[in-house]
Amino acid sequence: MGNCHTVGPxxxxxxxxxxxxxxxxxxxxxxxxWAWWCISDTQRISLEIMTLQPRCEDVETAEGxxxxxxxxxxxxxxxxxxxxxxxxxxxxxxxVQDIKNVVLQTLEGHLRSIxxxxxxxxxxxxxxQFAKLVREVAAPDVGRMGxxxxxxxxxxxxxxxxxxxxLGKTQTAVVQRDADIGVAEAERDAGIRExxxxxxxxxxxxxxxxxxxxxxxxxxxxxxAFSEEVNIKTAEAQxxxxxxxxxxxxxxxQEEIEIEIVQRKKQIAVEAxxxxxxxxxxIATVRRPAEAEAHRIQQIAEGEKVKQVLLAQAEAExxxxxxxxxxxxxxxxxxxxxxxxxxxxxxxxxYGDAAKMxxxxxxxxxxxxxxxxxxTKVDEIVILSGDNSKVTSExxxxxxxxxxxxxxxxxxxxxxxxx
Numbered sequence: 001m002g003n004c005h006t007v008g009p010x011x012x013x014x015x016x017x018x019x020x021x022x023x024x025x026x027x028x029x030x031x032x033x034w035a036w037w038c039i040s041d042t043q044r045i046s047l048e049i050m051t052l053q054p055r056c057e058d059v060e061t062a063e064g065x066x067x068x069x070x071x072x073x074x075x076x077x078x079x080x081x082x083x084x085x086x087x088x089x090x091x092x093x094x095x096v097q098d099i100k101n102v103v104l105q106t107l108e109g110h111l112r113s114i115x116x117x118x119x120x121x122x123x124x125x126x127x128x129q130f131a132k133l134v135r136e137v138a139a140p141d142v143g144r145m146g147x148x149x150x151x152x153x154x155x156x157x158x159x160x161x162x163x164x165x166x167l168g169k170t171q172t173a174v175v176q177r178d179a180d181i182g183v184a185e186a187e188r189d190a191g192i193r194e195x196x197x198x199x200x201x202x203x204x205x206x207x208x209x210x211x212x213x214x215x216x217x218x219x220x221x222x223x224x225a226f227s228e229e230v231n232i233k234t235a236e237a238q239x240x241x242x243x244x245x246x247x248x249x250x251x252x253x254q255e256e257i258e259i260e261i262v263q264r265k266k267q268i269a270v271e272a273x274x275x276x277x278x279x280x281x282x283i284a285t286v287r288r289p290a291e292a293e294a295h296r297i298q299q300i301a302e303g304e305k306v307k308q309v310l311l312a313q314a315e316a317e318x319x320x321x322x323x324x325x326x327x328x329x330x331x332x333x334x335x336x337x338x339x340x341x342x343x344x345x346x347x348x349x350x351y352g353d354a355a356k357m358x359x360x361x362x363x364x365x366x367x368x369x370x371x372x373x374x375x376t377k378v379d380e381i382v383i384l385s386g387d388n389s390k391v392t393s394e395x396x397x398x399x400x401x402x403x404x405x406x407x408x409x410x411x412x413x414x415x416x417x418x419x
Contacts, residue, residue, distance in 0.1 A: 068156075073152045106138060
């Protein structure tokens with residue numbers, strides 16, 4: 001058995017070997033190939049571009065001037081089957097750097113050989129031709145290795161004895177001289193031409209100013225005429241616009257009045273309906289309940305009136321009965337008091353002074369209580385006297401004054417009664 005090997009477009013696959021000692025080789029790039037186990041060998045080689053920088057230092061030219069030249073070359077392995085086979089025979093198994101070294105040495109050898117056949121001016125002034133010559137000479141040799149030179153350019157050329165700078169200085173001086181002469185001649189011609197141009201310019205300017213003035217005058221006249229016509233047309237248009245605007249405003253106002261009339265009619269109808277609705281609503285929500293409430297209140301008032309009348313009648317009857325009873329009681333008490341007074345009078349008349357004395361004696365405690373009423377508010381009475389006999393004499397004096405007080409109050413002389 002074996003394996004299937006794939007390879008990209010930037011490298012080539014070489015399958016060698018086979019059954020019965022076959023020496024067939026298969027070259028594949030950007031595809032696939034089959035390789036048998038143990039009897040087939042597979043190797044890869046890069047097809048990518050390789051950049052080389054050949055450099056030749058202090059190489060003498062045909063005139064014996066030592067130059068140092070550096071260049072840049074782009075090379076790659078060619079993909080034609082025969083050339084790819086040649087490249088594989090020479091470089092298979094080597095890395096990219098080894099391949100670069102081989103090609104670089106070849107290019108540097110050809111570069112040295114060509115430098116010895118050219119002058120400094122040829123190398124310095126025509127670098128493209130020099131690079132083309134190197135590429136044409138080196139291409140057959142590297143082509144026999146299966147390598148293709150895609151491009152080759154000279155990067156830099158210089159020397160250590162300032163030969164190139166001397167050539168540049170001489171050429172620079174010549175160019176500077178020619179440039180100064182050319183500048184002077186150009187300035188002279190420019191001055192002459194400038195004066196002529198100024199004269200032509202002034203002539204043209206005068207003619208142009210004249211034409212401009214004429215054109216401006218004609219323009220102003222035409223502008224005035226146009227302005228007058230425009231003002232007239234504008235005034236007419238404005239007047240017509242205002243008149244039409246007034247008519248339109250009148251129409252609009254008339255339409256608005258009609259709309260207001262219609263709206264007012266609709267509003268009146270709506271208000272009439274609203275009045276009927278509110279009236280019905282008031283009848284249903286206020287008037288009927290009010291009438292019912294009034295009727296209820298009237299019934300309650302009548303019942304309350306009847307109740308108050310009955311209560312008043314009962315109260316009057318009660319007062320009358322109470323008055324009659326109190327009158328009867330007062331009458332009975334009056335009769336009893338009269339009878340008592342009558343009997344008391346008869347007793348006083350019968351007993352005379354003894355009865356009066358008894359009456360006075362009965363009244364004396366009450367009189368004494370009235371007299372002593374202010375003394376009830378006194379907590380303690382102190383009689384200031386240093387002699388005990390003085391207290392006794394004071395008590396006796398008070399008792400001696402008692403009949404006179406009773407006589408003054410009642411008219412009864414206790415001394416006479418007691419005598």
